[in-house]
Structures are given as C-alpha cells and as structure tokens.
Amino acid sequence: MVRWAPGSRERLQAAALEAFVERGFESVTVAEIAASVGLTERTFFRYFPDKREVLFHGQETLEAAFVDGIRDAPADASTADVLRHALRAATEWWFPEERRAFARARSGIIAQDPALLERELAKMRNLSAALGTALEERGVSPVRARLAAETATTVFHVAFGQWIATDDEKSLADIIDALLGELGDVFGPRS
Template sequence: MSRWQPGTRERLEQAALELFAEQGFTETTVPQITARAGLTTRTFFRHFADKREVLFSGEESVPGQVARLMAAAPPSLGPMDLIAEGLAPALVELFEGRSLDYLLRRRAVIDAEPALHERELRKWALMSEALEQGFRDRGADQLTARLAAELAVTAIRTAVTRWLDRDGEPGLPEAIEETLAAMKRLTVTGSLP
C-alpha cells in the first residue's frame, strides 16, 4: 500500500458509504472500511476521529463559514434578503462539492440509523446558532435574529430535502428559489397556494 495516495479521504468515504449501505452503520467497523478502501486503520484515523465523522466531517467549520458569509453581506440587506441573496448561493456552492449520488447515499444511511438523527440535527442547530449570532451582529434584536435564523435553516433544510427527494431535479438553485418563494408567500400574504 502506497503511503501517500491521492484521494485517500474520498476512498475512505466511498468505502464507508458502501459498507453502511450494505450492512448498516452499526455493523460496519473501521477495519472493514479500511480493508475495502485498501488502506490502513491508522490512515483512517488520520482523516476521521471515528466512523460517524465520515458522514459529518466539516461540521465544525459551519459556524465560521456562516460568520464569514454574514460579515461579507452588504449591510443594506435585511434578514430575508440576506437569506435569499447571501445564504442560498453559498449553500449551492457547498453542495456542488459533493456528488448527488454521495448526498443521496449519505442521507439513506442517516435515515436508516436513529442514532445518527441527533447528530444531523446538531449540524442544523450549529448553523442556526451561527446565523442568529450573525443577525445580532448586524443589528437585529434577539427575537428577530432568532426568527430569521430559524426561518433560514428551515428553508435550507426544506429545499435540500426536496431537491434530494426529486433526485437532483431540476437543481438545487431552483429548489431553493422555489422554497424561498413559498416561504415569502406564506409569511407575507398568510395564504396557502
């Protein structure tokens, strides 16, 4: 086995997702993942703290990413415009780095394992907390900041879920636009479509 093969992290992720799908998350061991990837267990632990991190790596960077995005947004944008014009494009960028197949398989693994649901919710909670702080830093009062953050996370989650439910069609930007338009209709007019 070569010590410094390119794409090591991706190979480990691929092997882990295959095994999680075949035999379940709980039943899959790190040695099985590394054997499938043709790597050592030591290599696995250079990239991931444990097998959950295969599914949730990068989670710790969410608050920093949100803070940078919020700081870079024009001060003239109100909370709802910031969600539509600032957060939506950033989300598309984030997801463009992953294949649709990867995202669908990742979701299937999480959906099949109740113990992973809490960790997925934690990821969204971290995003909400960072958004709330960002809105407060932009001058919003506590209630407005909390509502804007929760609305943003709900819209993002709903858009991503709808996009994955439709196997990536028509596209994530369209799913986000559609979700934000529905949210706006609901909050502005109070009527259902």
C-alpha cells in the same frame, strides 16, 4: 499498505458510504473501510475520529460558508435578503449537482440510525445558532436574528430534502428560492 496516498480521505469516505449502504452503518467496521481502499485503520483515524464522522466531515466548513454568506451580504440588505444571499452562496458552493447522489445516500444512512439522526439534528441546531450569531453581529436584534436563523435553517432542511428526493434539474439554490417564495405566501401581507 500505502499510508499517505493522495485522496485518502475521499477514498475512505466513498468506501465507507458504499459499505454503509450495502450492509448498514452498525455492521461496518473502521478496519473494513480502511482495508477496502488499501489503507490501515490507523490512517483512517488520522482523517476521522470515528466512523460516524465520515458522514459529518466538513460540517464546520459548511457552517462557515453560511456565516460567510451573511457577512458578505451588502451592508444595506434586509434580513431576508441577507439570508437569501447566505443560503444561495453556501448551497451553490457546497452542493453542486455532482454531490446529489452522495447526499442522497448519506441521508438514507442517517435516517436509519437514531444516533446518526440525533447528530444530524444537532448539526442543524449548531447551524441555526451560528446564523443567529452572525445576524446579531450585523446589528439584527436578538429575537429577529433567532427567528430568521431558525427559519433559514428550516428552509435549508426542507429544500435539501426535496433536492435529494428528485433528479430534476433544479439546483438546491433554486429550490431554496422557490421555498422562500412559498414562505412569503404563507405569511402574506400584514392585515
């Protein structure tokens, strides 16, 4: 068996996703995933600590993309504009159209397994905390930073759900922009 073939991580992810969709997450073993792409179980564990991490690989990179978006926003930008910048920067880079089918399948698998769903929710909590910290580093007050971070995470979560539910031509970033507009309409001007 080939141990270090190029693209092994991606092949393992694709094989795992296909097997999870066909047979369910719990029914698939690491050995089956590795064997399906001509690799060993040991090679699988070089890339992923366990089979659930196949679905969560890259979480740190995604979080970093959001945080970098906050840090790279113009210094004089409002908190709302900083978040808009971060959301657009991260989603345009991380969620191009060609990832929609993968994201849809991944979400379906996670939705069917309570432990995976709990892990996904923890990922969202971690993202929100990282956004809040990055906003505070920009000088945003702790309360405003937390509100803004929680709001941005919710907008991302809702937009992501809409993006994977449809096959229209809207990008995830465009859906986020529309939802931010909706959010502004929900609160409207102060009275």
